[in-house]
Amino acid sequence: MKTGREIAGPAGDAATGRRPRAGYRTDLITVLLGTWFSIGLFLDAWAHSNVPELESFFTPWHAVFYSGFAATGAWILWVLWRNYQQGLRGLDAVPVGYGPAVLALPAFAAAGVGDYLWHTFIGIEQGIDILFSPTHLVLISSMIVILTTPLRTLWSDRSVVAPTFRQFLPAGLALAFATSLVLLFASFADASGYTGAQVIRAFTFDKGEGGSGRASDLAASIVVTNIILVMPLLLAARRFRLPFGTATTLAVVVMGLSTATAAYTNMSTAIGFIVSGVVIDVLLVKLNPAEDRLKEYRIFAMAASFVTWAVYFASAIIDQGTTPSVTEMWTGAPVMAALHGLLMAVLLVPTARR
């Protein structure tokens, strides 16, 4: 198995000026520290939604979040220092893929100061405003840059085309955490947060009235959530022959964090997403979607989206023991998602490479 050269590369690197590539263990530690970092964010998001007495910036949840950042930052500095110790200088001491993270660390830190000042002088957000605060947007953007470092490492290694699951794990977790963070910041349109009962109620309305606000909310949420979930897979499938387990890992991480912020009220929905992750993994193996296998790539985009939302409604129906009253809504939504999946596939790979 190719895992890339470890951070302590041979001394020849200094002479040739080639940047080192972080090794598997380095990337794995980076992503595990990123997990700490991400869990801190989701704990904080949970606290903002479920703890009405937040009066201070100095909460345990902020402590986990910022200490996760400190641990990740210290680790990346350690990686640079080890390379410096090996005689590498300047940019040559920064492993391939780690450069954006080195820039994002101080950006995140500056946004942390800004967030402290914001919370102190403007107040602590407890609703949808949390997703639009400028400091939070900088924090989340720089955080995604830091967390996706292992993905950049593997992506830049042209010799890796069909990684094993173990080999892809750091990159896969990075992809999953980035997806979770994007979905967290689109939580006003996150269909994964719905309980089975809410799904049934949303698509149960008097057809004579032409619809309902809840139906519109869920329909829009399905569009947004589908794009956020299918895009990382389509993007990664362009570059890699993805190993079995990629989609399930994505679903487990996304739903693990999503259910925590929803105070574990949406368990049947979460189980549905994980089941669809397994089915999508089977599709990955059977279809082998790739940039140069355009037909399979597009079929995969459609099928993955369709399966996700067909299972979504199936889990709600099983959980509640009834179907939504408006049949065309819950049968049409997976088809609509499939069409959006196809659109994303066409946008990502408009034509076969000649």
Place this chain on the structure above:
Amino acid sequence: MRALLLTVVLLIATAGPAQAHAGGLTPQDHLSRVTGIDPPLPGVTATMVNHGTQLEIRNGGGTPIAVGGAGDRVGVGGAGLTDHVIAPGETYRFRDERTTAPRWEIPLGTSVLEGRVDVTPGPNPLWWLLITLALAVGGYLLGRRRELLALGVVVVTAGHVWHAVGSTLVVTGQSFVPLLLGASGVGLVAWPLTVVAVVAAVRRRPATAFVAAVVGAMLVVAGIPDFDSFRFSQLPFAGPADVDRLLVALTLGGGLGLAAGGFDYLRRTGPTT
């Protein structure tokens, strides 16, 4: 190395606050106190807790007692409250805007709860900044030897832990561990790294200086929100205010010195290959 130093400098200069006084309590020059219950109620005691932000009434008598109130009384959860009856054996804790007046009175059963706000001028922050600077120079000088750096990390971290524990102990009505966790911030990382620094020093590893520098930088970040301790008289700390100021100066100055001394050591010793 320059890229590394630049990144660390940026982290120190801009990093998010991670530690301050626990429970959201802040240094200030004023402190609200209960002066008495007039006429006294047998078994009933009242005191201002949580750095003068909340009133705590303990009903040790045999009959229920009502806290008379205006509409501006606010419960711990922030919601407006109507009159509250404190049952025998109950301890009732709440925030009341009236306790911020220079002299205040709150009806309590057939009596009146009386209090006042004392204002004490803060110290001259210049002296504490000079102490911080001196500690920074001292920390930097420790960078001459690896063992001294490890010793400095232990001392500065101990100061930081003491400050976090002291600020946690002063909070009433909340669990200790979550409060300490909130007050520790990046201490969650810096404290264990202190052990790493000591182990590395014992094993004579070059990583000692690196870990010392990183822990120093983290502790500076941890101490930045505590600058207010130098200019206000009343600090939410379980102990003398000057001890807390010294701990903050040690965290800030010592941390800065260790960061500079550690990286200077790395610069002087250079790569190992």
